[in-house]
Amino acid sequence: MSPIVADGLGLLGFGMGTVFVFLILLIFATSIMSTIVNKYFPEAAPVPAKKRSQPSQGADPQLLKVLAAAVKEHKARQK
């Protein structure tokens, strides 16, 4: 077997081996993580994070200003 073929087979073995080992470990890690999260932190954690992007009720005047500016810029760009 010429050395380059040996290199190729080595890469194949180590490569696919590592890829599978890595991703199988990741399956385990992910599954364990998900189990723990869903058992001990069920939807509690995400709530405060979500709040940030919730649309505020009512018309926000500052929001309208931003929108107006956006429309202006958009039209300017379209010209």
Place this chain on the structure above:
Amino acid sequence: MSPIVADGLGLLGFGMGTVFVFLILLIFATSIMSTIVNKYFPEAAPVPAKKRSQPSQGADPQLLKVLAAAVKEHKARQK
């Protein structure tokens, strides 16, 4: 007094001294500048500059409609 303590005291003296001298001079400079501006250039200068960012007079009903629709859709998408 060890040299490092001397350095510390030197920094304290020069530091707070310079900070106060600088900011006191800035108070004077600012006050004089404001007095001159308000006496000799009262609101004349800012007007043309302001115009750029002033929202144009008259509510464009179509624009507002577009905006309202946009906001509505945006909020719908966020859900």
Place this chain on the structure above:
Amino acid sequence: MSPIVADGLGLLGFGMGTVFVFLILLIFATSIMSTIVNKYFPEAAPVPAKKRSQPSQGADPQLLKVLAAAVKEHKARQK
């Protein structure tokens, strides 16, 4: 004639010469290109491309995208 004046005249000659040669060739190239395009590819190519930037009646999707981005950014900044 001093060497610098010679340089100046050389630049003038070569410069204006090249500029005119280049732009005249560009006139020919452009004219030929336009003739061919309008004869063999008349408006066939541009249609799908144009659609992207044409302001469609009613709700403009690009506008909505800009608006959505603006709203998102505005909220991010408000935090």
Place this chain on the structure above:
Amino acid sequence: METLLNFWHDSGIYQLEPGQFAMMIVAFGMLYLAIKKGFEPLLLLPIAVGTLMVNIPGAGLGWSAAEQAIRTGGADVLEQFRTLLGLAANADIATMLDAYHHAETPIYKQAVMLGKTLGFENGMLYTFYSMTIASGVAPLLIFMGVGAMTDFGPLLANPKTLLLGAAAQFGIFGTVIGAVLMTHYGITDFSAMQAAAIGIIGGADGPTSIFIASKLAPELLGAIAVAAYSYMALVPMIQPPIMKLFTTAEERKIKMEQLRTVSKLEKILFPLAVLVLVAFILPSAAPLLGMFCFGNLMKESGVVERLSDTAQNALINVVTIFLGLSVGYKMSSDAFLNWETIAIIVLGLVAFCVGTAAGVLMAKAMNLFLKTPINPLIGSAGVSAVPMAARVSNKVGLEYNPQNFLLMHAMGPNVAGVIGSAVAAGVMLSYFG
């Protein structure tokens, strides 16, 4: 009259070499594919323009300061380069250029520095290439942006699809074997590092291909990048026949149940889990996967939206412009117009086919063990090419069962393929490092 003659000698037509002309045709072909056919235009268009630019005769946009000095310098300049390159005093310019291009790294770097010290300048594309690709920065930043655009939700809902992303990497290593055998039988003359760089095309991941090629085989970077992006664009044509070949109509109709919702916290923890695994198992994959996870964490954490936004837009766009032009630097005629390029194109196609088949077969193999079977059509998405490959899975699935929407299910192996090929890239860096 003499000056007029000089001017004519300076002009492009006089200096044009046939190879440069051919490369211009290649560039126009790429432009046609990018603009008219929509082949990955974000990369192919800048690459094509870079190719045009680097082949402009006499403009020297791709010359380093050293090449500039050797080509245009006076006798004393040439003297210094001959000494540095260890050449005889009567070596001509062609010999010097050859010696410079094939010099060992220390000599090569000293030559570039000597050129700059003597007042010559790096050409524009050489500068861009050094800053973006040679430094490795551009592919990493693109990976960060891609991370900030990736949703691991479908993968987290069904983590066993990670296996499909693993299997599809067989395309990479199978191609390496192919390249190695071609050399073994004397068809080409690839080194092991070149074979590895070619194989990574099968990862269906542009930035990873460029990153690995720049480290292992920069001389092939142009062909590898063009092949990688072209095949990524061709996924909708390459994959369906193979998917059908290896599946029965019955299998293609397998209906998959809806994915569970994934909580925010899981999405935050996932990139961290990947990063920790990288740290413990494959440190050489740390740059690529580290930046990828960083981008994803910025997105999922929800607390740095302005950074995540910038990573997905302004920054990735800027980097893409420079990356594309810089690839053009490697598209000179002598680097591109040879049999290696043909071999790379053939091998790249093989890589895609093998990867697709491996993904599909892996799904079928998994079905032997699983209670709820998975539709093997989503296996092909494991090659990555996000989200094109997942859409292909969905489309082929709909052909056989109009009620079966596979898109979300295919997104799992699809993003798993990104991780998988980054891991494969890490293995290669570790193997040759």
Place this chain on the structure above:
Amino acid sequence: METLLNFWHDSGIYQLEPGQFAMMIVAFGMLYLAIKKGFEPLLLLPIAVGTLMVNIPGAGLGWSAAEQAIRTGGADVLEQFRTLLGLAANADIATMLDAYHHAETPIYKQAVMLGKTLGFENGMLYTFYSMTIASGVAPLLIFMGVGAMTDFGPLLANPKTLLLGAAAQFGIFGTVIGAVLMTHYGITDFSAMQAAAIGIIGGADGPTSIFIASKLAPELLGAIAVAAYSYMALVPMIQPPIMKLFTTAEERKIKMEQLRTVSKLEKILFPLAVLVLVAFILPSAAPLLGMFCFGNLMKESGVVERLSDTAQNALINVVTIFLGLSVGYKMSSDAFLNWETIAIIVLGLVAFCVGTAAGVLMAKAMNLFLKTPINPLIGSAGVSAVPMAARVSNKVGLEYNPQNFLLMHAMGPNVAGVIGSAVAAGVMLSYFG
């Protein structure tokens, strides 16, 4: 079998040192604070990921080309480094690394260059650190962006609140004294420059802290940056007790009259006035305050809105991403896990407390001379931490008088604090320059 062993030796688990593991825990702690507690996430999240990355065993993301060469180079490479570093021919790698890390600047720079010439490469985080922090560019660009976001209107309406911003800088210099005394009594071993760099934490200004630390004590940069941003996030918890300690309930109820409107021209002239004062009095503050004033002038002039917009968004975001990752480069275990870090954290807390108290007391002192008294609660805003500190003033004020809105009044000392700590930074550069 041998190669399998090699692979295991290359893996992260085999190479993991306890310090690296501990730093990973630190990184996860920062992530928790950033994501869950909202502690300055724009910086702490990238810093945490940078910390994770730099502590990946064997990945070398924080190694310069020289360190890469010394750690992985062959005998001839090591030979060259031993000569450059002036070591005996039998010096081992640990000795060489130690000599390299503690080499004088010229030798250090020549070592990095030698590494690159020999074909080794700087690690990703080392590259980012060199480009953004060591060059000083990133903190300056952030200062420009902050300038473009700052409204000096409240300060211009009531310029005497500049004095509050001056007084709060006592936190900086008081902490320097603290650090110096700790060394004097043998508790720590800080040099004068290190003491100065630690003191600047009291300026409550992240980019200024990083800028000064990179010039005066780069070895402490990680701890200083983390302390500075953490305490800035803790302002709402640190300040109120101190504000209450030094004020009477009566004082906290002092109502302040509405601020006059400030004309556009005043706002345009103010950054220019600051710049001229810097030029005449403290040139060493020119980079920081120059870029700050430039940003503010872009905003207020109203004629370059697209530049001002970019400075506030795309540019500052890009720089923040790189700055955060780059700080991570200084978060290696040997730089962070020692008593100095504990001392820095304690001193940083002292700095914030002293600065807060000094601002409040200054306000009370001013009331002895002023006809219209000011509410001493706005004095605490002088530490900067814009706009958090001003909001704290407002909140505490509302507790005692629900009709008294101090926010706008506190914005004056708040932005004055930014100028004040930049001036203090200039003094330090001038003192040690």
Place this chain on the structure above:
Amino acid sequence: METLLNFWHDSGIYQLEPGQFAMMIVAFGMLYLAIKKGFEPLLLLPIAVGTLMVNIPGAGLGWSAAEQAIRTGGADVLEQFRTLLGLAANADIATMLDAYHHAETPIYKQAVMLGKTLGFENGMLYTFYSMTIASGVAPLLIFMGVGAMTDFGPLLANPKTLLLGAAAQFGIFGTVIGAVLMTHYGITDFSAMQAAAIGIIGGADGPTSIFIASKLAPELLGAIAVAAYSYMALVPMIQPPIMKLFTTAEERKIKMEQLRTVSKLEKILFPLAVLVLVAFILPSAAPLLGMFCFGNLMKESGVVERLSDTAQNALINVVTIFLGLSVGYKMSSDAFLNWETIAIIVLGLVAFCVGTAAGVLMAKAMNLFLKTPINPLIGSAGVSAVPMAARVSNKVGLEYNPQNFLLMHAMGPNVAGVIGSAVAAGVMLSYFG
């Protein structure tokens, strides 16, 4: 007491030189023009702030590491520089600085490197200048952005207006003759390269002027950039009298028929046609026109909108900020406050006038041959200064015929002028290259 004295010696007032003070006045003048008069504020405002910064006494923002070392280094440092610069052992600092500033390129570059190796640092503005202007990158990126904003539709509808863009370049070369004659008659002492760099002001194209000045006459870059942008802003005042002088009222009333619509494909092919012509005829114009065509192709192809958007916005804005500040680096008093600057300003005005006249006269000459005559008022737009010059044509046209809208017709020569002056720039680089 002694330290207090040191502090006073460090202050700006003590070190202020009259020239620096004068340059500050110049900077304030530019700010007035930019903010109050709206003179090209996107460039003039950053240039003005850069000018202020570089003239801050003792701050050294414009010093290279070498200058920093020579001005502030110890005896051993000076010794090394004296050796490198070939000076006697007793040469004083002024002599050393003079020798350094006028050193040949190799020595100059080695000096900067020596300064860095010894631990000194480049000043902020020197760093910015090196990265953006000396490298040539910034003007090229601005050209790319301008390309992405340019619509060649009007030009394609009426390609013969390219001739107007050609004729207007007479302003460039006529000015070169003017500069050369001034030297011939002993009024100034410009070299041929300096004369060429000054002439390019007549191209009415800021980035081209900066690009050429940085290559041919960096010592004049400050004055040339300021003159170029100032006159571009003055186009509405400079051009109308000249336009009226060379046309009859009858000619000004010539009505032009509406332009045909131009297809998308023509717009896509045009930048490629320009690029191919550049490649074949004038390779030295490849960087400028290549990036320009690249930008335009990104826009017109319609398939890379996100890249085109970034090129027109985030990227060009970032580059503009740095470009402006960097020009400031060349605005030191000894480079700006001399008769050459006056001569440049006078010659720049001449250039604009000659270019305008040449464009108008060319239009009249073309009318001798054309069946459908063109309104000679659009000839003045050939100087470029897009879109200002086209608007001036339109405005003057409306004065004489309120129904005749020339704007679109003038946009043809207007963008032709951009190509024309880039070609002229290429000729100069080729002539002196």
